[in-house]
Amino acid sequence: MTADPDGKVTASDRLVTRRDVIVALGGAAAASTVGVDGVTAREAPLHVRIYPGPVPLRAWARYRFEGMSRNWPPPFGDAMTVVEEAFEQVLSHARERSRLTDVDLRVERGRRVRFPLSAAEPSLESVVPSRRTVLDVFRDQVRQRDVGSETTCHLLLCWAPFNFRLGYGGTHPSIDRVGRVDGEGAYTAVNVGATAFWDSRAVTRNMAIHETLHTFISPDVAEAVGGTPCDHNLGTAVRTDDALRISPMATAYAGPNRFDAGTRWEGRGCADHDEFHRHDGHEGVDRYAYTTRLSEATCEAVTRYLERQRPLP
Ligand SMILES: [Zn+2]
Incomplete structure (x- = not known):
């Protein structure tokens, strides 16, 4: 059974981030609009959209139903915060070296993704979908919304503590890095339900960063x-x-x-x-x-990958 309090998106679904507050205070003229998908102002070269999947009722009980009206339990909020902070670490690493000086960061919340799969017949795939299936369904839902760009990393926050086939998460098998497929972003998932159930909030935070940064590091850059x-x-x-x-x-x-x-x-x-x-x-x-602190090598790898992704002047 899954709770589905977020069947439609309203203005109240907009997530207010620290960036929103900065914009409201007039402190960051270059910052972009932050909101649910379809409400974005323009493409950003460094753009992460974070989508909540359904959360079972037993998990809501664990968090005393905090965030239920927005389908946004506390670990999801934590994941979003640390992903944003990870990119701030990358950008400060780059800017200390006078690189990526004009790159805007945009981390925003996307609309809820619907699971489980609507399989007509019960099967292993419908009960315990593979990582590929989870990410294919996610990709298809994002595509239907016609949002994002090839510079967008789409991160799904799953709640599936017993899905051993998804594990703690992973990237889409073929659309695994931003800029790799024309007109398409990258798709990745972190199984917050699993990291929270089997490990800790600290592991959840790190895996959210981990699965996101995979989409910004290529083997040759690594x-x-x-x-x-x-x-x-x-x-x-x-x-x-x-x-x-x-x-x-x-x-x-x-x-x-x-x-x-x-x-x-x-x-x-x-x-x-x-x-x-x-x-x-x-x-x-x-x-x-x-620790959510990135290694210098990680910051450097993401910086190099982003430098490659930038449009030619
Ligand atoms: Zn990994």
Whole structure:
């Protein structure tokens, strides 16, 4: 059963972000309009639209129904905040080096995406859809809305704690980076239900950043910056007094490859701890901590990718 309080979008669905407040105060003349899809003012070269999927009633109960009228439970709000902050880190890295000086950042909320799939016959796909199916359905719904551009990253926030086929999330198998397919953005998903159920809010935050930044890093850029084509190797795992502290791109990849070591479920993509931007080793570590602070290599990779995406003057 899913709660569906967000069947239609009204003016009250507009999300007020820190950027809205800045605009209202007149502090950022270059900032773009922020709103639900269809209400955007113009294309931005750095544009992320974040869509809530349906949230089960039991999850609403867990959050005391906070945000239910807008289909926006607290972890979704957190995910949006940290994604915006991650790009602010990238832009400040770039601007300290006099790069991307005129790029506007726009992070906004999109309209609710409808799940589960409307399959006529019960099947594995309708009960536990694969990552590809989830992202295909998501892509098709976004396409029907006729919004965004090839510079838009579309991020779906899912609530499917037991969907082992989706895992903690991932990018669309073929439309996985902005600017890769003509006229199309990129599609990615983070399974907030899974990260919240199996791990923690800190892991949810980092995976939201992680799955978004995948759409802004290509293998050749990763290799030019980090020496390997793997995005995850751009991350860091740094020993502190009492923990191993993991950055977003390393999250779900920094621990030993077994259950409940690091994140409860480890990722299945590429990663080599010896090739990480920094990995201090996990021997003897019994606590993992998570920081939303991006590694310098991650900031540099996203900066380079964005520089490539810019239209010619
Ligand atoms: Zn990944």
